[in-house]
Amino acid sequence: MALYAAIVGWGMSVPTRVVTNAELSTLVDTSDEWIQSRTGIRERHIISNGESTSTLAVAASRDAMAMAGVTAADIDMVIVATFTPDRPLPATACRVQAALGITNAAAFDIAAACSGFVYGLTVATSLIQTGAAKRILFCATDVVSHFVNWTDRNTCVLFGDGAGAVILEATDQPYGLLSSDLGAAGDREELLMVEAGGTCLPLTPDVLATDKRFLTMNGREIFKLAVRAMEVSSLAALQKANLSLADIAVVVPHQANRRIIEAIAERMAVPIQQFYINVERYGNTSAATIPMALTEAAAEGVIQHDTNILLTAFGGGLTWASAVVRWGVPVQRLPVHGQAKTERSAE
Ligand code: ACO
Numbered sequence: 001m002a003l004y005a006a007i008v009g010w011g012m013s014v015p016t017r018v019v020t021n022a023e024l025s026t027l028v029d030t031s032d033e034w035i036q037s038r039t040g041i042r043e044r045h046i047i048s049n050g051e052s053t054s055t056l057a058v059a060a061s062r063d064a065m066a067m068a069g070v071t072a073a074d075i076d077m078v079i080v081a082t083f084t085p086d087r088p089l090p091a092t093a094c095r096v097q098a099a100l101g102i103t104n105a106a107a108f109d110i111a112a113a114c115s116g117f118v119y120g121l122t123v124a125t126s127l128i129q130t131g132a133a134k135r136i137l138f139c140a141t142d143v144v145s146h147f148v149n150w151t152d153r154n155t156c157v158l159f160g161d162g163a164g165a166v167i168l169e170a171t172d173q174p175y176g177l178l179s180s181d182l183g184a185a186g187d188r189e190e191l192l193m194v195e196a197g198g199t200c201l202p203l204t205p206d207v208l209a210t211d212k213r214f215l216t217m218n219g220r221e222i223f224k225l226a227v228r229a230m231e232v233s234s235l236a237a238l239q240k241a242n243l244s245l246a247d248i249a250v251v252v253p254h255q256a257n258r259r260i261i262e263a264i265a266e267r268m269a270v271p272i273q274q275f276y277i278n279v280e281r282y283g284n285t286s287a288a289t290i291p292m293a294l295t296e297a298a299a300e301g302v303i304q305h306d307t308n309i310l311l312t313a314f315g316g317g318l319t320w321a322s323a324v325v326r327w328g329v330p331v332q333r334l335p336v337h338g339q340a341k342t343e344r345s346a347e
Contacts, residue, residue, distance in 0.1 A: 004128075005124065005125040006176045007175070007325070010294060014045035038257075039157065068167040070336050071337055074336045077133035079093055081111070081117055083113045113287065115182070117164070117291055118182070120140060121311075136168045140163065144160065145160070164291020181233045181321065183319070231264055233322040254290060
C-alpha cells in the first residue's frame, strides 16, 4: 500500500479578461484606494465568452499533466473541487475527464468552497493510500463571478475566477500531504452563502427578482472567524505531522484578503515574508487560490524540492482546513503509459 501521494505536476489558469479596481469603480461606489487598503486586491480575472469552470480546469490540468510527464492514459481518477460547477449534472470532473480524453478513470466533484483544495487533497491522498487510485488529477476551480452581485460593493470587489491543478502519484517516499486538519460549522451558513438556486429555494421568477441568487456575506464576522479558525487549524495540522512552525519554510494561505493573512501571521508570530501572497492580482478565487499560489511560488523558486509548506483555508459552509505538505517529486516514479519512468531531476 502506498503511504504517500506526491505532487508530481502542477499548473494554473485564469480567464483572459482582467477587471481592475478602476473598472469596478465605474460599476459601484468604490475606489482603488478603498479596495487596496481593505483587501490588498488590485485586479481579478473574470470569465468571458466560451470560458467556464471546466475550461479553466482543463487548461490548468494540461499544464500539470505536462509537468508530470503523464498522458491521459496514465490517470485513473479525476477529482474537481468547486462550488461553481459547469452544470448541476454531471459533475464538472466528468466534463474535465472528457475534455482531456481520460477514458479509464473515475471522476467526481467535491464541494467545500474556499477550503476545497485542502479538503480535496486530503480525500485524494486517502484514496491513493487505500490503493483505490494510483495517479489522480485533482483540480480546484471556481468561477465565483457567476454568483457575484455586480451592484453590491460589499462583495463584488473581493472575488475572481481561476483554476489550479495538481497530479498526485502513489509513492513510498515522504512527499505530498503529511497531515491535515479539517473542520466545519454548518450551523453558521448564513454568514456566507448563495441562498437560492438549489432544491431548497429554486430559481422561480419571484426569487430571481431578489438578491438571493447572489453570494451574500457578513464580512466582519467572516474576517474574525477566518483568522481564528485558520490559526487553530494550522497548529492542529502541524501537531498531527509532529512538526512545529519552525519546521515550515513557507505558508501558502487561502488568498481571500491581505489583511486576513496579515492577522494570521501576527497571531502565529510568523514573519509575513514567510507567507506567499498573490491576492493582489487574482482576488479570491475560492478553492483555486491555494493551487494557483503553489504554482506561482514554485515557478518563482519560493518553494522547492523538500520545502515543508503549511496550507490553510477558510470559507463557506462554514469550512476550514489546514495541511502540511512536503513539496518534491520523488526520484523513483511510477511507470507512465506502460513504460518505466526514468529518474528525473528534483523540481
Ligand atoms: N468600497 C467602498 N466602501 C465600501 C466597500 C467598497 N467596496 N465595501 C464596503 N464599503 C463600506 C461599507 O458600506 C461601510 O460603510 P458604512 O460604514 O457607511 O456602512 C464601510 O465601507 C466599512 O465597512 P466595514 O465592514 O467596516 O469594512 P471592513 O474594514 O470590515 O472591510 C471587508 C470589509 C473587506 C469585506 C472585510 O470585512 C473583510 O475582508 N472580510 C472578510 C470577507 C472575505 O474575505 N470573504 C471572502 C469569503 S470567506 C473567505 O474566503 C475567507
